[in-house]
Amino acid sequence: MLEVVQPGLQTTVQDEGRPGYYSLGFPQGGSMDQESARLANALVGNESSAAVLECTYIGPVLRAAVSMTVAVAGAPVDVLVNGEPREEWTRIDLEAGDTLSFGMIQGGTKYWIAVRGGIDVPEALGSRSTYVIGAIGGVGGRAVAAGDELPVGTSALPLPAADALDARHRPSFPRSQELRIVRGLYDHLLTDEGIRRLVEEEWTLTPTADRMGLRYDGPGVEWREREQPFGAGQDPSNIVDAGYAVGSIQIPGGTQPIVLHRDAVSGGGYAMVATVISADMDLLARAAPGTVTRFVPVSMDQALEARRQRTARIDAAVASLG
Incomplete structure (x- = not known):
């Protein structure tokens, strides 16, 4: 023991x-x-x-x-x-x-x-x-x-x-990162300017980060004006409750994105505007407060190829031990 x-x-x-x-x-x-x-x-x-x-x-x-x-x-x-x-x-x-x-x-x-x-x-x-x-x-x-x-x-x-x-x-632990994302399921609720800020501006990881999620600070986004559906809250990012994918990005209030990680709740009432691809979830876990981050959109095919490359990289590292 x-x-x-x-x-x-x-x-x-x-x-x-x-x-x-x-x-x-x-x-x-x-x-x-x-x-x-x-x-x-x-x-x-x-x-x-x-x-x-x-x-x-x-x-x-x-x-x-x-x-x-x-x-x-x-x-x-x-x-x-x-x-x-x-x-x-x-x-x-x-x-x-x-x-x-x-x-x-x-x-x-x-x-x-x-x-x-x-x-x-x-x-x-x-x-x-x-x-x-x-x-x-x-x-x-x-x-x-x-x-x-x-x-x-x-x-x-x-x-x-x-x-x-x-x-x-060995993995590295940089002070700046590019996290690849697939946009959706609710990115259509953002204005064009809101989407531009999400994928072109820099975001900084705050100390509010744990196994449930990591909160970032940055320029904020813009939401389209709409009449909230029955059952949704008054926050512009509120939706009627839906399931959350691991890696989902929410932006409550439109200012501070939260990326859900391994112990996140399985559903709730905030719009998921994008999802960090599975191949980059380990990289996300290596970020310390203050890490400057860019969210880089990729296609589903690119996300699947990144997952294959990640598997091959880890297998090669294990094989190198003999």
């Missing part, structure tokens, strides 16, 4: 998520940056579905009850074993009693700890991912707490030949 000495700011158990329950109000969930989580698992010889620990800003202090193998991937952060520096993106062997801790994060907001065998908490609706709002998954449906003992499973896969991921395969 791994003993939680200090929990960090917000450390949760996550995996690839629980698709298939959105219609019941349970979001997909899972690690916000699936690429970083998968690469961490690959370094320790886990299946991609193995549960990891997702750490936000301030990481936990963990003590190994027995010898085990771990890896840390994601946002750049100082990794310490018994107070001594170790490398991120590298396989690390811990002996019984060793303490794993972290220094200051140097970019992005989150990083992932993979343990060989995975964090072996019970599944809830087919996933070990923590959904705090719904109080399911992980450790009792909550973030880890001091004194928790996290069970570790076993892996039937061999350890990869390489003990570190080459730098060319």
